[in-house]
Amino acid sequence: MKDVKFAITDIETTGSGIKENKITEICIMVVQNGEVIDEYSSLVNPSQSIPLYIESLTGINDEMVGNAPQFYEIAEDVDKITKDCVFVAHNVNFDYNIIRSEFSSIGKEFKRKRLCTVRLTKKLIPGLFSYSLGNICTSINIPHPDRHRAGGDCEATVTLFQRCLSLDPEYEEITKLLNQRTAASYLPPNFKRSDFEKLPTSTGVYFFKDKDGIPLYIGKAKNIKNRIKSHFQERTNRKYKLMQATYSIDYELTGNELLALLRESELILKYYPKFNKAQKKPGRPxxxxxxxxxxxxxxxxxxxxxxxxxxxxxxxxxxxxxxxxxxxxxxxxxxxxxxxxxxxxxxxxxxxxxxxxxxxxxxxxxxxxxxxxxxxxxxxxxxDDSCLLVEKGRTSKEKSFIYLNRGRYAGYGFIDHSYEFKHSEEFRNFLIPQKNSSYADRIVSRYLNTKKELVKIPLNGSETPAENDTEKLFEKAFYL
Incomplete structure (x- = not known):
């Protein structure tokens, strides 16, 4: 393992996403046995204007890259210096996917093993306030004079990597990170693998949260773990920004898709998460x-x-x-x-x-x-009757219900199979009241109109045959 070559890489780009983002500068330093053995750097003409805020951040402007080579002219050099190397970067998925996209745009494939120095540093130097490159360098006294330029950031990352090697002389943590074969290799840099492994495979809603616990994105899924894994593997500007801002993921089990849809809608209206596309106002019905x-x-x-x-x-x-x-x-x-x-x-x-x-x-x-x-x-x-729609619960020992008050969504609840009803109104002991909305109306309407087999319990004086009084309907719905 000690003879493995690591291509420490940093790039500057025209923006902070993945798609339509072009390289303006690249620096690669190859490290073997803890020493730099090769180096490559170049400005790159992105064939598009560099935004003013990027110019203010990096100091790279249109004039500087005007006579620089375009990526297709340096692609062979990049491919050659990184060949047979592990691709290393701080927030590796960003640099790697941008370079991959550049190669793809000229009809070539770029595929390397990846190692993220954010994740490696978290393993070897836990407890830092922040794991951004600048803050790490400040915390552990690594020189970082030329920030936001490919050369300066690459040199700082090399020093950080060398520091990590000194803390992992047998390459144990590096080997673990390189041998990951699950979605953990795509995890957001601030999200723990152990937290991902704890995610359920059940139906419900999930929350991507920032460092203060504020929801950034809310979604619903039949299988929460698989759906979140698919988020990690998407390569879009929006999803990249979401992953960078995510520090934790929470969830709420519902047991069935109807309640998951309703809860997702309610929670989006409650929190207005930054990365949820605004719920489209349902068209006139x-x-x-x-x-x-x-x-x-x-x-x-x-x-x-x-x-x-x-x-x-x-x-x-x-x-x-x-x-x-x-x-x-x-x-x-x-x-x-x-x-x-x-x-x-x-x-x-x-x-x-x-x-x-x-x-x-x-x-x-x-x-x-x-x-x-x-x-x-x-x-x-x-x-339009008041009723309960009975669905699967969060476990095999309970059922969930959705309460419709005169045909309008008014709340939900969960009832254990062991509970014995003496009167239909006892469902209110388990009711979690909710406000109705046009989105909830649409969800319930679609469910009622398309669900082939409904388990529905009439309430508030709705007429039912004598042999199927309301209490018996409760018994049948909740205990069979």
Missing amino acids: YTLTSYHNQKGIEQFVLHKNRIAPVSWMKFYTRDEAIKFMEFLCEEFELCPKYCGLQSGVKYCDHYKITSCSGACRNEIDTEEYNDRVAKAIDYIGQF
Whole structure:
């Protein structure tokens, strides 16, 4: 291991991301057995303007790189000096991925083993206030005179690496870091591998947090650990910045995707995390209404813009609305023409529904047809009832419930299988009240309209057959 060559690398760029970020300066120093044996450095013409804030930081401007070689002209030199070396840098994924991107842009592959001096220093010199290169150098007295230039930062990183070698003479920690085969090799520089290993593989919401514990990003996942791993492996400017700012990851188990979606929406609205793209305001919903046409037939209509005296239901996508109306047609033997599924036709000729009631051909009495519509409206009415939607819990010994108050999301809770209900209102002992929102409306609406098998418990006087009173429904939902 002691004969391994390490290519200590530092670059300056046009920005602080990954994509569309171009190199303006590069320095590589090859270390073997603790000594520098080779060195390469060059300014690089990025073929684009250098932003003013970058010029202020690095001192590199457009004039300085005007006659410098472009990356394709130095690619062979970079490839040659780093060949058969371990690629080393402070926050290695940044430098490595930028260089890889530059090689990719000229149709070449760049692949090296990587070692991060941030992670190595945390292992060998724990307890420092900060692990940025400048702060480490200040803390342990490493000269760093030419900051934010590739040569100065590279020299400081070499000295830091040599200091680490003196603390790890048998290369034990270096070997461990090089032999990582999990997502840990992609971990944010300030995030502990042990914390990653503790993440659950269950359904819930997760929080990327900064050093003060403030949420930077909130998401939901069926498998929290796998989803977070995929974040680590994404290579975008936004994701890179998120990883650099992340110090810890927290999570909240929900047991099922419906509650995970609702909690994600609630928490984003509560914290407005910096790296969450603002939740798009749901578009104006499709409203299902009805009116009596000239024949006296009660006709359903789907619309987005009209103000109607009655509103039976709302849908947030046209596809959901159409599927639901197709179901009503078939379930209650209605006419597609009078359900908003066909227009501009004299008689029904629906591609899917072939069992038209005959209302469009005057083959059924208007009163009889309207009775069918009334039954369909009664069916729709159940979506506005107060109820509990019962779903999987966080463990096999509990169930979760989502409380809908008159069809609107009002909270959630978890109930252990061992609890015995004496009255339906006892669910309130476990209820965690929540505020409704247009996002929650959309989530619940989609769930109700698309979920094939619902476990639903009516509340507040909703009529149920005598043999299936509410308490028995609770027993069936929570204990079977």
